[in-house]
Amino acid sequence: MDKEAILKNAQLWTQAPFDKETITQTLALITANNAEFQESFYKDLEFGTGGMRGVMGVGTNRINKYTLGKNTQGLSQYLKETFKNEQIKVAIAYDCRHNSKELAQVVASVLSANGIYVYLFEELRPTPLLSYTVKARGCHAGIVLTASHNPPEYNGYKVYWQDGGQLVPPQDKAILDLINSLDFKDINFNGNPDLIELLTAADDNAFIEDSIKAGKVAGNVDRSRLKIVFTSLHGTSITLLPETLKRAGYTDLHVVKEQAFPDGNFPTVKSPNPEEPEALKMAVDLADKIHADIVIGTDPDSDRLGVAVRDNNGKMVLLNGNQTMIAMTDFLLKQTDLKSLNNPFIGSTIVSTPMMHELAAAHKVECKEGLTGFKWIAKMIKDHPQQDFIGGGEESFGYMVGDFVRDKDAVTAALLACEMYAFAKANSSTTYQDLIKLYVEHGCYQERLVSLVKKGISGAQEIKQMMIDLREKTPQQIAGQDVIIIEDYQASTRENKHLNKKESLNIPKSNVLIFYLADGSKIAARPSGTEPKIKFYISVKSELDHVDNYPAIQEQLNNKINGILASFDI
Template identity: 65%
Template sequence: MDIDKSILEKVNVWLTPDFDTDTQNTIREMMTASPKELEESFYKNLEFGTGGMRGIMGPGTNRINKYTLGKATQGLSDYIKKSFPNEQAKVAIAYDCRHNSDTLAKVVADVFSANGIKVFLFSDMRPTPELSFALKHLDCHAGIVLTASHNPPEYNGYKVYWQDGGQLVPPQDGEIINTIEALAYNQINFNANEDLIEYIDKTIDEAFIKSSLENATFTSKEAKNELNIVFTSLHGTSIKLVPDLLEAAGYNNVHIVAEQAVPNGDFPTVKSPNPEEPEALKMATELADKVNADIVIGTDPDSDRLGVAVRNNNNEMVLLNGNQTMVLMTHFLLEQWKKNDKLTGNEFIGSTIVSTPMMMELATAYGIECKVGLTGFKWIAKMIKDFPDQQFIGGGEESFGYMVGDAVRDKDAVTSTLLVCEIAAQAKANGSSLYKELLKLYTEFGYYKETLISLTKKGIEGAQEIKQMMVDLRENPMSEINGQRVVMVEDYQAGTAKNLLTNEEEELYLPKSNVLIYYLEDGSKICARPSGTEPKIKFYFSVNDTLDNVDNFKSVEANLTKRVENIIKAMNLI
């Protein structure tokens, strides 16, 4: 195949002595044996998306390797020194269980130290939320974690955190990206100053566990003794902290899935280490049936997201979705704050535009505010930073992430695991269960049912196909879906909300983002959004109805399920 001239120009740069011999040899092999792979590796530069920079490992500008990460780190070093000119700049670095995460973390540490920046580097893999905590605990200016979350084994990634413990947000992310893009690869300083690299481990672990206990402990010792838990780390980093945290909290009946307890970047026992998918928790739910467990909890490889399975009214293990666990945890926290007379009306919870509207109902019921941001926990962290006079209670998003308090400024499956165990233990002690508590919430606030469809579109052609799907949705907006009129279309890229019944337009207050949301006259909500970290376009559906009695749950659920299916069919997504 003919390779585009602009790609060959990039390739030729990587065949110069600024790049090591192995990299050059691999590229030469690709030029003859795998020109398509060569094109995919160089047709663009890796971009900062929803969760930082994430991609396939290998040589090339569109791949994760020592040079793309080195360049990002050199640019970040320059930006940090410019931002804090009269201080000894400090950064913290963590990494997960993926292949090359440890060596890439050391490369990043080397570049920071070569630029005179003090580095705190974890001596072994650690959960991502511990990096956010450590950054603040050690009074650092920035932090990096090497992770690709639940992506396939060939992926890795680079997430950047700032002084407040949250990920980068505009306009700062754009300024840093411009600094990085202005650099040439031969400007990267890889010559480490080992005197500036300090390894950290148990002291930070102990401080993080103490913080989690303070933020998520609400239940009596007797109740904890009765809860039967199955936990799986899905070959990831949470094995480093979660068992110790649960033991410190007083949970003595914890069964760990041994086959998945050993960190392994190949994730050999699952198709995908994604706790959103029931298959990922299959071994855990099988163990739960053997030991008659009340609850199953599984975390993704970097331990920022958790999947929770509980027994339904037929004693079957069912996986809750991210909206359901978010609502359960938020309601529980609000109840605890109310019982302790801590609610003043100056508190808030956080959510995102693609998550359940039920969060708004909870906030209204407790007389507080629900702030709603774009997808990604960096926006919830920004809320805490932007509104220092208000107190953050908790918040989450539909993608199985939750944040308890503000000690960690990112989704935190470690502390959230403890919190969900606290809720389950209390419920069981009161003759209830997590599942029954969820049904109670539906009778009180309305039954909100959410569904997600992800369409994978890989490579250059896939990216173009996703782009065209969003263009079509914008230029040819649907006026009716499943027999229901579209009453409002929010276009976050244009920054407008248009009422299709009156043709009136309003300005949206959130930053620009490639997201479209349709609202139907029956209260249904449909969101289309290209993923910021994977080659996917995602469609989020939310429908709702009243549930006057838990005995009617199945019939109401069946009606809502049918409504979602009809919407999906009407949009030709299946």
């Protein structure tokens, strides 16, 4: 969109149906005519892998009552067209971010104005509870106001369908087409309070009971012996996670008090992201002070989980998402009576560790693989009702235990992580030692994620050009290794260069490129669907003949990853 079109777009926000405050703020942006003005109006905010997420403020490319109102009006009309002659029900939850409660009320008002019955959580609650409530309350859809682990100026909007999973084809495109056909004047903000019901502690208790049923799998072990440090990073998990662990028998639980209060400013961390070691520093410091076994940290909406455990030298180390997923999946498989299940399977994503396939083969279960985002794992469950889902995850610190929740669930995953460590401790081992044993048994995998931040209009263009260059100037070698297979999920093709063979990928289109090298290394490039980033996912592998040799092999693999990054000039 050129400058003239941006100005024309902005001028529409200086008149009805927009309120006086919005008009005043828009006029100020037009007068400033700076980068913020350009970025606020140069496009419409789009749905990505985790719904709609963006900076709060006025404008078509911002999170505000009008952009979310338009989404909700479109969703309302789609629901009424799809479920004719039914009393449609929608559940709404929200996190700790600025304006989340107010925006949740706006969304509830639009839904109720359209004759839709709303279940609204009275206070902030975790995202997995919303997914659970959609199913438990028999809702037709669900909405959560959250921007996950993004910076404080962000908020977001995620939509769930009847099965408790996020929107996937064909509903997502149909709803987006309807939203795009609307004008802001079409939004009905005149809510009906009689159609809004506030949810109570009974909904919390039902979730906690089912979470324990799904995650408490370690058998008869002394859970009181496990010393746990937990931090909610100022987010929603404080409302459910400590109570869940305590009811499951984990009484030696220590909460990081400085981070226990919900706060959208996230004052004690640079980023409320448990993927980053810095975010868990206060928790690790407390763990060292009290000699705890394990650290658990969650992101603001409590769907991502960070786990730190002690290595063989007694140092607390943060496991990456792939390691947590591998350890928890193997433990879950071993504690499950697989013979009693119908064609059981585990789930993963195309950018996660290939080791999930090794585990599946070893336990004689299927490993289904989808695009990035738990909505695709939820779709696997929905599309294969004749199969039993055990558990699954992705490299970005998400995990789902069973199918009672259809999104990544840090509450139940935290319980499973504690169960895994309590079981190891009861058998004179640790989670870290058990993980290395898995590397000996199945091959030693090492993964790393590198994210390049590219903000604003120029950043979006730069990311677009980087993906174009990777496609048009495809490397023949990476770090001295031949590129033998190229998967292009945008073109839906898989090219085997050694066999000179090209075949179609039976998976929805996505802007992802994956290179497989002759030595078994895997490199994926993917623009983020929720942040101004391009991400590179690297996976390398080596044999490990003995647990004592892990440090040396780990160093070799990290050096190999460094070489791959250098070949991309990263």
